[in-house]
Amino acid sequence: xxxxxxxxxxxxxxxxxxxxxxxxxxxxxxxxxxxxxxxxxxxxxxxxxxxxxxxxxxxxxxxxxxxxxxxxxxxxxxxxxxxxxxxxxxxxxxxxxxxxxxxxxxxxxxxxxxxxxxxxxxxxxxxxxxxxxxxxxxxxxxxxxxxxxxxxxxxxxxxxxxxxxxxxxxxxxxxxxxxxxxxxxxxxxxxxxxxxxxxxxxxxxxxxxxxxxxxxxxxxxxxxxxxxxxxxxxxxxxxxxxxxxxxxxxxxxxxxxxxxxxxxxxxxxxxxxxxxxxxxxxxxxxxxxxxxxxxxxxxxxxxxxxxxxxxxxxxxxxxxxxxxxxxxxxxxxxxxxxxxxxxxxxxxxxxxxxxxxxxxxxxxxxxxxxxxxxxx
Amino acid sequence: xxxxxxxxxxxxxxxxxxxxxxxxxxxxxxxxxxxxxxxxxxxxxxxxxxxxxxxxxxxxxxxxxxxxxxxxxxxxxxxxxxxxxxxxxxxxxxxxxxxxxxxxxxxxxxxxxxxxxxxxxxxxxxxxxxxxxxxxxxxxxxxxxxxxxxxxxxxxxxxxxxxxxxxxxxxxxxxxxxxxxxxxxxxxxxxxxxxxxxxxxxxxxxxxxxxxxxxxxxxxxxxxxxxxxxxxxxxxxxxxxxxxxxxxxxxxxxxxxxxxxxxxxxxxxxxxxxxxxxxxxxxxxxxxxxxxxxxxxxxxxxxxxxxxxxxxxxxxxxxxxxxxxxxxxxxxxxxxxxxxxxxxxxxxxxxxxxxxxxxxxxxxxxxxxxxxxxxxxxxxxxxxxxxxxxxxxxxxxxxxxx
Numbered sequence: 095x096x097x098x099x100x101x102x103x104x105x106x107x108x109x110x111x112x113x114x115x116x117x118x119x120x121x122x123x124x125x126x127x128x129x130x131x132x133x134x135x136x137x138x139x140x141x142x143x144x145x146x147x148x149x150x151x152x153x154x155x156x157x158x159x160x161x162x163x164x165x166x167x168x169x170x171x172x173x174x175x176x177x178x179x180x181x182x183x184x185x186x187x188x189x190x191x192x193x194x195x196x197x198x199x200x201x202x203x204x205x206x207x208x209x210x211x212x213x214x215x216x217x218x219x220x221x222x223x224x225x226x227x228x229x230x231x232x233x234x235x236x237x238x239x240x241x242x243x244x245x246x247x248x249x250x251x252x253x254x255x256x257x258x259x260x261x262x263x264x265x266x267x268x269x270x271x272x273x274x275x276x277x278x279x280x281x282x283x284x285x286x287x288x289x290x291x292x293x294x295x296x297x298x299x300x301x302x303x304x305x306x307x308x309x310x311x312x313x314x315x316x317x318x319x320x321x322x323x324x325x326x327x328x329x330x331x332x333x334x335x336x337x338x339x340x341x342x343x344x345x346x347x348x349x350x351x352x353x354x355x356x357x358x359x360x361x362x363x364x365x366x367x368x369x370x371x372x373x374x375x376x377x378x379x380x381x382x383x384x385x386x387x388x389x390x391x392x393x394x395x396x397x398x399x400x401x402x403x404x405x406x407x408x409x410x411x412x413x414x415x416x417x418x419x420x421x422x423x424x425x426x427x428x429x430x431x432x433x434x435x436x437x438x439x440x441x442x443x444x445x446x447x448x449x450x451x452x453x454x455x456x457x458x459x460x461x462x463x464x465x466x467x468x469x470x
Numbered sequence: 471x472x473x474x475x476x477x478x479x480x481x482x483x484x485x486x487x488x489x490x491x492x493x494x495x496x497x498x499x500x501x502x503x504x505x506x507x508x509x510x511x512x513x514x515x516x517x518x519x520x521x522x523x524x525x526x527x528x529x530x531x532x533x534x535x536x537x538x539x540x541x542x543x544x545x546x547x548x549x550x551x552x553x554x555x556x557x558x559x560x561x562x563x564x565x566x567x568x569x570x571x572x573x574x575x576x577x578x579x580x581x582x583x584x585x586x587x588x589x590x591x592x593x594x595x596x597x598x599x600x601x602x603x604x605x606x607x608x609x610x611x612x613x614x615x616x617x618x619x620x621x622x623x624x625x626x627x628x629x630x631x632x633x634x635x636x637x638x639x640x641x642x643x644x645x646x647x648x649x650x651x652x653x654x655x656x657x658x659x660x661x662x663x664x665x666x667x668x669x670x671x672x673x674x675x676x677x678x679x680x681x682x683x684x685x686x687x688x689x690x691x692x693x694x695x696x697x698x699x700x701x702x703x704x705x706x707x708x709x710x711x712x713x714x715x716x717x718x719x720x721x722x723x724x725x726x727x728x729x730x731x732x733x734x735x736x737x738x739x740x741x742x743x744x745x746x747x748x749x750x751x752x753x754x755x756x757x758x759x760x761x762x763x764x765x766x767x768x769x770x771x772x773x774x775x776x777x778x779x780x781x782x783x784x785x786x787x788x789x790x791x792x793x794x795x796x797x798x799x800x801x802x803x804x805x806x807x808x809x810x811x812x813x814x815x816x817x818x819x820x821x822x823x824x825x826x827x828x829x830x831x832x833x834x835x836x837x838x839x840x841x842x843x844x845x846x847x848x849x850x851x852x853x854x855x856x857x858x859x860x861x862x863x864x865x866x867x868x869x870x871x872x
Contacts, residue, residue, distance in 0.1 A: 095479065095542045096472045097779035103471075164471055354870055374866035381865060382793050389772035390765070396473045409765040465761045469737070469751065 097392075099164070106161075107168045109145055114176040120439040123177055123298070132255055132300030133180045141180065142211025148186055149209035152194070156205040163333065167340040167395045174344025177439075177446055179299045181214055181253040187337045189215030191330040192261055192278065196317040200280055204259070216257035216283075217334075218248035218304050219327065226455040228263065228331060229324045230271045233306065235264035235279065242266070244279065244287075244309040254302035255292040257283055262306070267321045276323040279315045286310070297449040298442065332407040333398055335454040339391040339407075339414040342450045346384045346417055349425040349443045353377065356429055356440075373428060380421045387417040405467040408460040415457040418447040475542070482543055486550045493519050494556055502555040503735060505840030507683050510593065510640040513560050517590035520559075526588050527564055534572045534580070535588045541778040552727030560637060562594040563587035567645040569718050570662065570711045574703040583643075583664065595667070597632040597646035597689060598712070605860050607647070608656040608709065612691060614648040614663060616698070616705075624698035626650070626663065628671075628691045634854070638674045638687040641667045646691075651706050662708035664700040671695070679850070681843030682822065716856055717791055723855055724798030726771045732805040733764055739812045739837050750812055763804055770797045789868035792861035799851035799858065806845040813838040 099107070118137070126134040142148045150165040152158025159165065166187050173182055190208055193201040207213040224230035233246025244264055254260065260281045268275030281288070287309035290302040318326040354377055357368035367373050394410035397403055422444040426433035429440055436442075451457065475483065495515040501508060520526040528544050530536030539547065551558075568587045571579055586592030603610040612630025619625045628648055638644065644665050651659030665672070671694040677686045703711050737760060740751035750756055774794055810817045816834030820842075832839050852858045866872040 095475055095545070095775075097776060099471060354872075358872070368872045371863075374870070374872050375859070375862045377870055377872065378862040378865045381870060382797065385773055385790075385793060386766075386769040386797070389776055390769040392471075392776070393768055393772045396471060400473075406768075409768050412762075413765050413769050461758060461761050461765070464765065465757050468764065469757055469760060 099168070102159070103161070103164060103168055106147065106150060106159075106165060107172065110147060110169055110172040111175070113140065113145055114172060114178065118176045118178060120177070120442070123179065124442075126179065127294075127298040130294065130300075132253060132294075137178075137180050138211050138214075141182070142209070148182075148211060151186065151190060152205055152209060156201070157209050158205070163336065163395050163398045166333070166337050167391065170337045170340035171344040171347075174341035174346075174446075175348050177298065177345070177348075177442060181216070181257070183334060183337055183341070184217055184253045184257070185213070185215045188217045188330055188334050189213075189259070189261060191333045192280070192317045192326070195326055195329060196278075199314060200317060204280070213259060214253065214257045215259050215261060215280075216251050216254040216302075216304075218251045218254065218260045218262045219331070220249040220251070221247065222249050226459045227271060228327050229273055229276055231263060231265040231276065232270060233262065233264050235266045235277055235311070237266070238310070241310055241312045241315075242277075242279070244281070244306040244311060246306050248304040248306070250295075250301045251304045252295070252299055252301045254283070254290055254304050255300050259283060260288075260304065261317065263323065263327055273324050275321050276327065277320045278317040278323040278326060279311050280317055281309065281311055281315060295449070297446040328404065331454055332403055335407050335411050336391065336394045336398055338450050338453055339387070339394060339410050342414045342418050342447060343384070343388045343391050345443050345447045345450065346380075346387060346421040349421050349440065349447065350377070350380045350384050352440050352443070353380070353425040353428050360430075367428070376424055376428065380424055383417040383420050387414045390414065405464055408455075408464040408467070411455060412457045412460040412464065415451045415460070418451045422447040475546075479542055479546060483546045483550065486547060487554075489523065489525075490550060490554045490556060493523070494554060495519065498557055499555075502557060502731075504836060505844040508557060510637075512557060514590050516557055517559055521589050526559075526590075527568065529565070530568065531572065534568075534584055545775070545778060548727040549730075552731045555731060558728065560593070562596050562637070562641075562645075563592065565718060566596060566715050567594050567664070570645070570702060570715050573714060574662075574711050578699070579664075579702065586642075592642045593637070593640050595635050595638040595641035595644045595689075597635055597644045597665070599634045600631060601633055605857050607712070607856075608660065610647055610649060610660065612646070612648045613652060614650050614661060614696070616650070619695075626661075626696045626698065626701075628663070628665070628694040628696055630691050632689040632691070633686075634677070635674070635687045635689045636685055638667070638689050639676065639684065643667060644689070645702075647708055647712055650708075654706065657709045659706050660708040660712070661705050662702045662711040663696055664702065665691075665694065665696050669694050669696070680846035681840075682820070683843070683847060685847075717789070723791075723851075724770060724774050724794035725802055726767065726774050726798065729767055729798070729801050729805060730771075732802070732809075733760070733767060735837075736760065736805060736808045736812060739809060742835065742837070743812050743814060756808075756811070759804075759808060763801065763808065766797070766804075767801055770794070770801060773797070789864050792856075792864045795855060796852075796858045796861050802851050803848055806841070806848045809837075810841045810845040813841040817842045 147169055149158035150161045150169055154160045169182060185208055193205050204213055221232055235242040235244045260283055262279050262281055264277050265275055266277040287307045289305045292300060292302045295301050357373055358366050360367050390410045390413045394406045397406035425440055426444055432438055433440055498512060525537055527535050528537045528539050528547055532538040571583050600610050614626035614628045616626055644667055646663045646665050647660055648663055649659055650661040671692040673690040675688045676684045678684055741749050743750040745753045777790060816838035819833040821832045821839040
């Protein structure tokens with residue numbers, strides 16, 4: 095049992111943290127957000143070439159740094175701290191997660207291009223009726239000769255407007271919510287029959303409704319086994335959930351630190367509001383929520399490759415989701431009126447923490463899943 | 471970072487497990503599960519076994535009788551003792567005054583007092599709180615006036631009243647905070663004295679708490695004469711020892727391993743108890759409370775592990791241990807709440823324990839007998855050791871710089 099990071103992991107954190115501190119100011123971020131493209135290609139190029147972090151969780155055989163879940167946790171926490179909108183989660187954690195787990199020709203072909211920054215991935219899994227049941231799929235892939243034909247509507251696909259590839263969950267057999275009969279494909283974004291409606295998200299990114307109309311794919315675009323893809327989807331979504339828990343740790347740390355600074359400076363009744371015990375205890379409660387979030391995120395990350403993965407991730411996401419709400423709401427509350435202005439960074443951190451709460455499942459969803467897995 | 475135990479750690483765990491299985495006093499079996507009140511003899515019977523083995527003080531430095539275990543081994547130890555439902559040892563000697571003595575004491579004081587703490591031959595109590603000094607501990611009034619005795623030696627004459635003194639009825643010695651300079655500011659002018667509880671002028675009166683237990687006492691000190699050599703550290707610098715002790719006290723206070731067992735116990739009760747024709751554990755509301763408790767306990771466990779990792783890399787227990795105290799005691803209290811809730815109707819009968827020659831069976835299932843008294847008793851945890859509100863003040867000041 096060991097809780098220390100390796101020298102390489104410490105260096106990774108320092109590298110990302112320094113780069114973001116130097117180049118990814120809140121103003122710079124807002125400029126990208128207002129540009130409406132959902133990302134800044136220069137930042138991505140720097141991630142790939144200058145920092146080399148897009149290879150963090152990939153094997154050296156694929157040209158990566160040989161890391162894994164801990165490296166993703168480290169990068170995602172820094173992404174949270176700086177409120178980065180570029181698609182490390184979609185591309186490296188999720189896209190990379192599917193490719194690593196599926197292996198084979200797709201992994202060999204695509205992973206090096208993720209590391210190089212040429213391939214950007216969006217994960218088309220959500221559907222309007224499905225809420226948090228990843229196997230509730232109306233999108234179908236019908237066998238047709240040697241390939242498949244995909245039809246369906248995928249909801250709120252983050253980063254789809256600029257991704258080069260989509261990873262799509264489909265039903266190839268069985269009823270709409272059966273565990274069996276799910277298949278996962280990797281599909282180039284420019285494949286004929288794919289249309290999109292793009293829009294901004296409230297937390298500064300972009301997403302799309304993505305429509306598949308008779309989209310032809312080959313059998314070798316399958317990730318994992320046909321008709322048996324749900325366990326793979328669950329595994330990768332658990333990895334992604336642990337990753338956004340780490341992002342939330344970064345977001346809530348900044349929310350707390352910013353609010354603490356503000357409470358020390360803002361004067362009312364002739365003294366800093368941080369002198370009032372009611373504010374002090376609120377800030378302590380926020381601090382404790384953040385620390386507990388960090389702890390349970392670490393637990394989930396370290397258990398990703400164990401039999402306890404799903405329960406640990408759901409435990410973490412329920413706890414972190416509550417922290418996102420508590421810390422976010424109280425950060426705004428302690429800031430007072432200025433906290434609800436769109437000009438200050440604090441409100442934008444609050445928006446991201448609020449979206450993380452629901453992303454990959456709400457607090458209630460994850461508590462329910464935890465119960466099914468551990469209590470019965 | 472790695473959650474797996476090394477081969478050495480697994481071997482150690484097996485050794486610990488076998489030792490507890492072979493050596494835990496059989497007459498103590500079941501006492502924790504039933505929430506029974508424990509006697510001095512109960513505590514001492516386990517204490518003596520561990521003292522003989524040399525495992526009584528894992529947290530102490532080796533030269534004073536510690537085990538030299540790594541933080542992982544200490545974690546394993548607390549896990550395994552909780553897993554076996556072993557009783558928790560009284561902290562007053564081992565976790566409180568012992569570390570103060572080996573940190574601040576003279577060589578003579580170490581030689582005189584540490585062996586009795588380790589062997590269990592000397593039972594300690596803590597004289598901190600006073601009627602007018604609870605959370606505002608530095609407001610204490612018990613005074614110690616220095617004088618030269620007829621034998622030419624230096625003494626203190628101690629007068630005052632202490633309260634909430636746990637297990638003082640059994641104590642051989644007590645460690646007391648007393649005011650040696652009445653004109654100094656609150657936290658200055660306090661000294662840390664070791665007092666033989668058999669000294670004339672000490673009166674111990676019981677306070678019965680909500681669960682019907684006699685754990686705490688009032689201690690009256692009237693012209694109690696204490697040799698100056700029983701003072702730890704410098705005169706008027708006792709607050710330094712007090713603060714050190716409070717931080718030390720808080721690290722073990724999270725009680726993660728014991729709480730894990732507590733959660734298991736509630737689940738087992740909720741499997742036995744019926745609700746709408748099915749197990750209470752299937753009730754969605756009850757189940758949700760269990761789930762949230764388990765999740766919070768996991769977060770606390772990893773917070774403690776992070777703290778331990780920090781300690782093993784050379785950082786002592788800092789003000790962050792206040793977080794462990796707050797969250798640990800909240801969880802301990804939620805466990806007792808849920809046990810009482812699970813007991814349903816049979817939370818109400820007041821079981822006083824078996825009297826002499828009394829073999830009448832108590833009312834209701836065994837696991838319900840002590841649920842209400844334990845619930846009432848455990849309200850103390852968010853009050854003692856610096857109330858949870860005081861812990862928030864400590865974090866605000868020491869961690870957040872407010």
